[in-house]
Amino acid sequence: MSSTAAAAALPARALTIASSDSGGGAGIQADLKAFARCGVHGMSVIVALTAQNTTGVSAIHECPPRFVADQLEAVLTDLPPAAIKTGMLLSAPIITTVANHLAGKGIPLVIDPVMVASSGSRLLREDAVAALIEELFPLATVITPNLMEAQALTGLGTENRAEIAEALVALGAPAALVTGGHGIDPIDHLYDGRAHLEMPVTRYPLAATHGAGCTHSATLAACLARGMDLAGAARTAGTVASEAVRCGLVGLGAGDGPVDALDVRRLSPPTLTDRH
């Protein structure tokens, strides 16, 4: 095979800049599953480690910003991604490091402004919210807060997603996708600065939603990496996240079970006869 033909067969690359969930349900671990689900080569810049399981976060270990910069340089120089997502970024120095490396690159960027775990632990320090808005939002293609994060970012108490999405865009992001799988009203709302688009999500009343938001934003980035437009990528992200809940691992731990974008229960260990 010529090198050109070999290159044509390579998958698109997507990068997650986020934190590790030791329980394998959310964060980097969910992102890499979602990337694989979408047929994309996943890369990961890890900014913090959480000691976490299905019941909550017991400790957080932050990477030195210099080491975050080392990871970004290693990936961006050799394996430039076709799209990037950010998840749990924890601190202002990390956000500044990420923003400095992404500014001017023009790579499609999905920002999932992860703030608080469903168990209640803060995953973004209070004093880092301003850095997220001022330094990272202007670099985004789209931001994907859930309804509660959207309310915290805008200071609005309303549940009117159109109003909140407009306020988010006024904060400096070109587009906002307000998700809300957990609520009574399972609708993802996209506003791109011009038009509003409401995307209903099939809601499954299952105790397996840990990592739904991460799976959603990683799928959105993977779809952008594969060349889809924003509205199509947003619809696919809602569907993949919803399916990941349907396949979620209820009862895996004592708390809310992890979503499963790969539906691992349908897979079996490879046998020698599977070799090709």
Ligand SMILES: Nc1ncnc2c1ncn2[C@@H]1O[C@H](COP(=O)(O)OP(=O)(O)OP(=O)(O)O)[C@@H](O)[C@H]1O
């Ligand atoms: N119970 C559910 N049934 C089906 N889909 C769901 C459910 N919960 C979440 N989702 C899907 O996940 C996406 C993200 O949901 P949501 O806004 O609730 O995430 P989140 O609160 O950020 O998640 P996380 O638990 O990772 O913090 C939604 O667009 C929806 O597609």
Ligand SMILES: Cc1ncc(CO)c(N)n1
């Ligand atoms: C590492 C990590 N990222 C994101 C979330 C939000 O689901 C979480 N609980 N943990």
